[in-house]
Amino acid sequence: MKTAITPTRSENFSEWYQSLIVASDLAENSPVRGCMTIKPYGWAIWELMREEMDRRIKAAGVQNANFPLLIPIEFFNKEAEHVAGFAKECAVVTHHRLKMIDGQLQPDPDSKLTEPYIIRPTSETIIGDAMSRWVQSHRDLPLKLNQWVNVMRWEMRPRMFLRTSEFNWQEGHNVFATHKEANEDARKMHKIYGEYMREVLAIESIMGEKTEEERFAGADKTYTVEQIMQDGKALQAGTSHDLGQHFAKSFNIKFLGTSGKLETAWTTSWGTSTRMMGSLLMVHSDDDGLILPPMVAPHQIVIIPIVRDDDTLVMNNFSQEIGEKLRAKGIRVLVDTSDMRSADKIWKWIKRGVPLRIEIGAREMLNNNLTITRRDIGRDSKQTISVDELLNSASDLLNTIQKDMLSVVQERNKILITDVADLNKLDKYLTDGKIGFFRVNYEQTLDKKFDDLMEKHKISRRCLDDKDPSYVFVAKSY
Amino acid sequence: MKTAITPTRSENFSEWYQSLIVASDLAENSPVRGCMTIKPYGWAIWELMREEMDRRIKAAGVQNANFPLLIPIEFFNKEAEHVAGFAKECAVVTHHRLKMIDGQLQPDPDSKLTEPYIIRPTSETIIGDAMSRWVQSHRDLPLKLNQWVNVMRWEMRPRMFLRTSEFNWQEGHNVFATHKEANEDARKMHKIYGEYMREVLAIESIMGEKTEEERFAGADKTYTVEQIMQDGKALQAGTSHDLGQHFAKSFNIKFLGTSGKLETAWTTSWGTSTRMMGSLLMVHSDDDGLILPPMVAPHQIVIIPIVRDDDTLVMNNFSQEIGEKLRAKGIRVLVDTSDMRSADKIWKWIKRGVPLRIEIGAREMLNNNLTITRRDIGRDSKQTISVDELLNSASDLLNTIQKDMLSVVQERNKILITDVADLNKLDKYLTDGKIGFFRVNYEQTLDKKFDDLMEKHKISRRCLDDKDPSYVFVAKSY
Numbered sequence: 001m002k003t004a005i006t007p008t009r010s011e012n013f014s015e016w017y018q019s020l021i022v023a024s025d026l027a028e029n030s031p032v033r034g035c036m037t038i039k040p041y042g043w044a045i046w047e048l049m050r051e052e053m054d055r056r057i058k059a060a061g062v063q064n065a066n067f068p069l070l071i072p073i074e075f076f077n078k079e080a081e082h083v084a085g086f087a088k089e090c091a092v093v094t095h096h097r098l099k100m101i102d103g104q105l106q107p108d109p110d111s112k113l114t115e116p117y118i119i120r121p122t123s124e125t126i127i128g129d130a131m132s133r134w135v136q137s138h139r140d141l142p143l144k145l146n147q148w149v150n151v152m153r154w155e156m157r158p159r160m161f162l163r164t165s166e167f168n169w170q171e172g173h174n175v176f177a178t179h180k181e182a183n184e185d186a187r188k189m190h191k192i193y194g195e196y197m198r199e200v201l202a203i204e205s206i207m208g209e210k211t212e213e214e215r216f217a218g219a220d221k222t223y224t225v226e227q228i229m230q231d232g233k234a235l236q237a238g239t240s241h242d243l244g245q246h247f248a249k250s251f252n253i254k255f256l257g258t259s260g261k262l263e264t265a266w267t268t269s270w271g272t273s274t275r276m277m278g279s280l281l282m283v284h285s286d287d288d289g290l291i292l293p294p295m296v297a298p299h300q301i302v303i304i305p306i307v308r309d310d311d312t313l314v315m316n317n318f319s320q321e322i323g324e325k326l327r328a329k330g331i332r333v334l335v336d337t338s339d340m341r342s343a344d345k346i347w348k349w350i351k352r353g354v355p356l357r358i359e360i361g362a363r364e365m366l367n368n369n370l371t372i373t374r375r376d377i378g379r380d381s382k383q384t385i386s387v388d389e390l391l392n393s394a395s396d397l398l399n400t401i402q403k404d405m406l407s408v409v410q411e412r413n414k415i416l417i418t419d420v421a422d423l424n425k426l427d428k429y430l431t432d433g434k435i436g437f438f439r440v441n442y443e444q445t446l447d448k449k450f451d452d453l454m455e456k457h458k459i460s461r462r463c464l465d466d467k468d469p470s471y472v473f474v475a476k477s478y
Numbered sequence: 479m480k481t482a483i484t485p486t487r488s489e490n491f492s493e494w495y496q497s498l499i500v501a502s503d504l505a506e507n508s509p510v511r512g513c514m515t516i517k518p519y520g521w522a523i524w525e526l527m528r529e530e531m532d533r534r535i536k537a538a539g540v541q542n543a544n545f546p547l548l549i550p551i552e553f554f555n556k557e558a559e560h561v562a563g564f565a566k567e568c569a570v571v572t573h574h575r576l577k578m579i580d581g582q583l584q585p586d587p588d589s590k591l592t593e594p595y596i597i598r599p600t601s602e603t604i605i606g607d608a609m610s611r612w613v614q615s616h617r618d619l620p621l622k623l624n625q626w627v628n629v630m631r632w633e634m635r636p637r638m639f640l641r642t643s644e645f646n647w648q649e650g651h652n653v654f655a656t657h658k659e660a661n662e663d664a665r666k667m668h669k670i671y672g673e674y675m676r677e678v679l680a681i682e683s684i685m686g687e688k689t690e691e692e693r694f695a696g697a698d699k700t701y702t703v704e705q706i707m708q709d710g711k712a713l714q715a716g717t718s719h720d721l722g723q724h725f726a727k728s729f730n731i732k733f734l735g736t737s738g739k740l741e742t743a744w745t746t747s748w749g750t751s752t753r754m755m756g757s758l759l760m761v762h763s764d765d766d767g768l769i770l771p772p773m774v775a776p777h778q779i780v781i782i783p784i785v786r787d788d789d790t791l792v793m794n795n796f797s798q799e800i801g802e803k804l805r806a807k808g809i810r811v812l813v814d815t816s817d818m819r820s821a822d823k824i825w826k827w828i829k830r831g832v833p834l835r836i837e838i839g840a841r842e843m844l845n846n847n848l849t850i851t852r853r854d855i856g857r858d859s860k861q862t863i864s865v866d867e868l869l870n871s872a873s874d875l876l877n878t879i880q881k882d883m884l885s886v887v888q889e890r891n892k893i894l895i896t897d898v899a900d901l902n903k904l905d906k907y908l909t910d911g912k913i914g915f916f917r918v919n920y921e922q923t924l925d926k927k928f929d930d931l932m933e934k935h936k937i938s939r940r941c942l943d944d945k946d947p948s949y950v951f952v953a954k955s956y
Contacts (some may be wrong), residue, residue, distance in 0.1 A: 028608075028611075030545070030546045030604070030608075031550055031553075031604070031607060032546040032548045032549070032550060032595065032604075035546040035547075035548065036546075037543070037544065037545050037546065037608055038543060038544040039543055040541035040542065040543045040623070042543075043541075043542050043543045043544050044541070044542070046544075047542065063518035063521075063522070064518065064521050064522070064525065065515070065516060065517055065518045065520075065521050066515065066516040066521050066524075066646065067508070067515050068508045068510040068513040068514075068515065068644055069513075069547075069597075069628055069630070069644050070510045070513065070569070070644070071510070072509055072510060073576075073583055073584075075509075076576070076583050077582060077583050088575055088576060088577075089574065089575055090574070090575065090576055091548070091571045091573075091574055091595070092571060092572065092573040092574070092575075092576065092585045092589075093569045093570060093571055093572075093597070094570065094571075094572045094573065094585060095569075095570040095572065095594075096567060096568070096569055096570070096632040097566055097567055097568065097570075097632065098551075098554070098566060098568055098570065098596070099566075104555060105551055105554050105555050106551075106594075107570045107572060107594055111570075116573075116584075116585055117510065117569070118576070119547075119571070119597075126508070126509070126510075129509060130506075130508075130515055133506075145518070149628070150547055150627070150628070152547070154574040154575065166546060166547050166548070168544065
């Protein structure tokens, strides 16, 4: 059977992913090495994702703010351990002026900065510096800050949405008076991320703590939201760090405690990014294109009037009327009255993953009927119903689609997680091409033999099992 | 009389402005040269401003997208005229890795980029490059794009919100098949900006076209929204450019026309930024702090229970109940139950410009009364009313405040615009210290003598008078 996306997932998952992004018009590679341009349809999805995440972050008592893009290099020098994890591949600003030299614009040698600046790869350092001024007394605590910004980490092997040199994210940075509060906060944000993925993106995640080996540079504890793609590989979709007093000490975040003594604070940081878009694509899409959960679909319903030459106006008007009635119920509806052929319109919106498609033919209009098709199920869900029936059931139907998409992922996850008794068994599974997450005894992975397996199969420890932290999930990853 | 902000506006407007920002906790200078940190209260105002602008931009048929932060230097080389206007003071990225050398992190010499990148000062070039791929046929037109991003122009004399090296803005970039459409679009966005300033920020603007001398580098026509600050100086709050075929030619934006011939497109660009915050501050605030129009006030109403020691709980509960009832009407309400002294709370929220303040004393609570004070009018507006009366009138009262604030600005503008017969008269007015905008015959400003006056009084041409373009408005400016 011909599919809209070639190659298919089973033929070549990685190429399918690239084709999917092109076919659904989400983004494209830019002329800037390793950076992407997010096109309007992709950005519209991201805006919906961001809005809902922002709402949940604010509900957790966090305030948004905005810190500088550039970070003085001295801030990195204060943070040897952090730097070891991050600073290697950063964009460095060394000049502040251009000059025409030999007919070509070049950095003006006279504008060389005494101290170079780094484009933020993450903002613990510059926000830590601000916190050292903003936090003076225990009354200033807790202080909970977040920013939605672009960051940059030079990427040698970029992939759209998954690894790009520049990406958009939210980074939260909270300060507390005690370690207990900080640790609880890191867990709380972790939990909020997990709920968000489930309730908004319709993705069930594997939630757990990173092992010592995989922790964020400078963190006491890192909690991660890991997700299983359709090819069985892992994607880390959001992390929350209990940073202990690491940054508080380096940046001198101190407060006058209730006892009147100066105390060092405790911080956390937590982030999610446009990487979630990559997960959304690789978890839900099929060989015909995107499948969007209704909550993040720019158009939850598309209405396509199947016009012949003579009835275009009346068909379009009829469709617009239904569109208006659905919008009045708070549903995002697109009525596609463009001059493309109907069959092309249908495929366009299949590829772009609109959750519910409505087709209206001339005879249907006369009977006040229309035909609906769910994107997640496809032609098997196709049915003709009355306009009234649609208007009464549309919201419920979208909720059902949202829930069903989650169920599919939950069921698939069960199949894609395998308990493994020992490393020999793990080696065999992987050699045989078994895909997914493998649950292994953590102690066993500290053996040199596991290092060999990591190398051989390109696997890594994803996170400890929350239900029994003596086990760790191991998988290939993005 | 003691004021909350010192110095006062009349003592030293420029220092007053700095003090105002500190007192209202909007922002602070950052450790990065010329860059500011926008604190939570400042950012909350900006989010409201942005949300409403975004809504209007989308209503104009524009789609948001996201383009790279970095621009290849070759794109600037394509654009000699544009560069002359912009590229001089830009942040230049020359390396992509740091290395520890002699115990200090430094740009790794091995990571030097063959072609440096510029942090975008504006994105006509990189968006023009994308448009050359996205626009193929007349069916792809018009294409209307916008992005909300940070940009950077190295500033030697930074001032918070007015001139910072990094700032946040929206930049719109539209493409059309004909010059007529492009010019109409530039005027349309100009009009939308003017309406936004009036309806949302309660600022009446002087709307007009920039003279040839003051036009954006690369524009055929530039339309500007100029505003008059309380010290009579001008602030340019938003510009819209008819770019002709300037960028379309440089970046090869061509389309197959209806006639089947390849044609060159016509583009516009239009932008507003966090600079609007500076205008909001300098137009509306007084010597006691900020005065926010209700539409962009994070808290439209603050409720302050005037507690004594023994009644804190019951007073706070009573206040919270009223707060809930107001929120149910869609009003943004803060009930300040913090443990500050009541008098300190009152001053805190005066300084932060909350439009309506409610104080509730113990006796008032018993009588189901409360005391309201409008921030824009102050103590003369103080009155005790019943809780029911407040609940019934609160939304209307906020609308009235919004309108009254606009009227104040409209009346003040009349006083601050002076018709001037000739340059001698202009010289005399300025020498005598008269403030505001001066309306002068444009032809006269082409005389060498006007150059001397510009130099002497630090004035500039702001825009032609829309009502009679043979006149130009002249003023000192931010």
